[in-house]
Amino acid sequence: MAMTIDEKDQLEIKADEAVRQLSRMPARCPVEKCGETVFPSNLMMHMLDKHAHAYENTNSEIYDHMPLLLHFDPKHFEYNNCCMVTLCYGGVKNQPDSQPALSYLSLPNAGLINSQHKYDNFLPIMMMVCRTSWFSQIKDKQLKNELTSKNGNKAGIYVFWLVAPNTTRKLYYTLTAYDREYHSSRSVIRTVRDFTICQNPSDFMPDEDNYFLLRDSEILELMSIGRPSSNTDNNKKRGIPMELIIYENPLKPIVQEKDLYTKMPHTKGTVHRTVNGKVSLIKRPFSKTTTCM
Numbered sequence: 587m588a589m590t591i592d593e594k595d596q597l598e599i600k601a602d603e604a605v606r607q608l609s610r611m612p613a614r615c616p617v618e619k620c621g622e623t624v625f626p627s628n629l630m631m632h633m634l635d636k637h638a639h640a641y642e643n644t645n646s647e648i649y650d651h652m653p654l655l656l657h658f659d660p661k662h663f664e665y666n667n668c669c670m671v672t673l674c675y676g677g678v679k680n681q682p683d684s685q686p687a688l689s690y691l692s693l694p695n696a697g698l699i700n701s702q703h704k705y706d707n708f709l710p711i712m713m714m715v716c717r718t719s720w721f722s723q724i725k726d727k728q729l730k731n732e733l734t735s736k737n738g739n740k741a742g743i744y745v746f747w748l749v750a751p752n753t754t755r756k757l758y759y760t761l762t763a764y765d766r767e768y769h770s771s772r773s774v775i776r777t778v779r780d781f782t783i784c785q786n787p788s789d790f791m792p793d794e795d796n797y798f799l800l801r802d803s804e805i806l807e808l809m810s811i812g813r814p815s816s817n818t819d820n821n822k823k824r825g826i827p828m829e830l831i832i833y834e835n836p837l838k839p840i841v842q843e844k845d846l847y848t849k850m851p852h853t854k855g856t857v858h859r860t861v862n863g864k865v866s867l868i869k870r871p872f873s874k875t876t877t878c879m
């Protein structure tokens with residue numbers, strides 16, 4: 587049954603109230619080397635000014651259900667919490683009303699200047715990566731040091747997660763790591779984390795599952811497929827491709843644009859594994875729909 591105008595008004599009032607209730611408390615920037623204190627409504631400005639053009643970063647607009655192809659080279663992210671990707675999430679592409687601050691998902695951004703004003707109502711999202719080890723979660727320092735000295739070289743992991751200012755509704759993402767020939771993949775569905783809460787993987791990993799984890803051995807395995815045949819083969823970059831899809835409604839199908847990714851074969855021999863045995867979804871890349879800025 588269709589909603590009456592009065593019911594629609596009531597829903598809008600409720601949604602508006604939910605946005606007003608969002609915390610405006612500042613927090614430390616999740617990038618460890620930065621550590622500046624940032625207000626949620628200033629995170630877009632801070633992200634664009636300080637982190638969007640950092641070395642090896644990808645900076646891009648991203649839209650609901652539209653895949654973004656990324657490249658992860660582990661040698662660039664060897665220590666601490668680094669920002670691998672800065673994103674301006676604009677809701678559904680070509681539907682300005684769906685922009686996060688206009689669809690009651692988040693607060694509008696403050697302090698943007700000149701051409702940045704087009705992102706006033708977008709949501710800033712940072713894809714973080716941290717190089718750490720399984721042992722970093724052990725609270726007993728002596729045991730941690732002992733294990734690290736004996737087996738440290740076998741316990742290396744990379745943790746990936748997405749952060750943004752707090753939102754009134756959950757924002758989901760599917761993150762997939764592929765080998766260079768797109769024969770095998772590892773994929774998870776997770777939700778974007780609030781940047782004002784703990785951003786230390788050793789502290790948040792035991793209590794929640796909103797991260798994607800790759801062991802050193804898994805990265806080596808993915809990198810070993812389709813390895814360049816000689817040093818002169820410059821067409822293939824070091825590292826592995828990754829695909830990121832952000833969306834509000836997990837039940838809506840991913841946007842498919844058929845003629846893109848045509849060089850990629852279907853996922854024969856896909857590796858179906860999950861992080862800690864939790865929900866996993868294997869997806870073939872559908873489209874290179876968003877280009878990096």
Ligand SMILES: [Zn+2]
Pocket residue numbers: 615616617620621622632636637
């Ligand atoms: Zn920062």
